[in-house]
Amino acid sequence: MNTETFKNTVLPLSDQLFPMVARILGNQESARDAVQVVMMKLWDKRKELAKHPNIPGFVFVTARNYCLDLLKMKRWEPIDAMPILQNLESGTSGLEELERKELYVLIEGILESLPEKQREVILLRDLDGLTFEEICALTHLKIEHVRVLLSRARKQVSVQLEKIYSYEQGKI
């Protein structure tokens, strides 16, 4: 793979990698560094990369594995100051912040209740914004299976949220 091909095919994937890396590491600054390191690794391996049948898939798998390796490191402590800074800048009130925290706890609970594969697929699609092809490459699942898992996960989230909010409204 020559320089121009790398620049046009692999480098643009760094923007797509970022949400997934940031979610896994839980830290935007570290995600930026991690994406850079992954891209440098891929640059060094560009000759081998050219022969790979699914380049985007390989790039995503490399990035995920690198993040998991980072998380395995003993001293790794994901601390993200960005949301706090953003809230301070936007002047979010205490009540809004409290509501947001409640929503996060609620959603996290629903996500935890999902089967592992469903949770993985819904996070990759909705939070990381990956295409079905990229999800298939990461999970080693067929596209039909991914669609089924995603649909089940979304239905489950919808049903759970409806239950919670109907209950709250009925109680009020």
Place this chain on the structure above:
Amino acid sequence: MSREKFETLSEKYVAGDTSLSEEQFLCDNAQSVESPLKPWLQFVNQNRSRASFGLREDIWQTIQEKRSKKRRMVVGVFAAAASILLLLGIFVFHPIQQEVRQNRKEQLLTEALNMFEAPKGTASDESGRETAKEAALIYEDEMIIIYTASE
């Protein structure tokens, strides 16, 4: 955005048939519509990380720096190798040895010339003059010597 359009897209979304752009559209408009999916779509909208500005350019810059460093290293290695070769060349083929060779050539030429007998009877040659004296002298002056020889 109409409620009907949102509901149609929501059904498509739950079935897993929406495109990424349609999903983004749903997230962007979730605030204004009542739907069981609203909290989820809000959560997604707030938590979806987007690559910070200039990430791609920064990475490309780092790659370019790495490339130029590598190039400089290669040039340095080649320069060092060329210098070593030059020094070796000077050491192996230095001018003193060439001078020795020149002396040796002269020595060999002298030896070769000495292998031939000196020419007899040549007027300009001193040894020839002596030989002429030994032979039967017919006439002699400052300019010319006439003598007889057996051959």
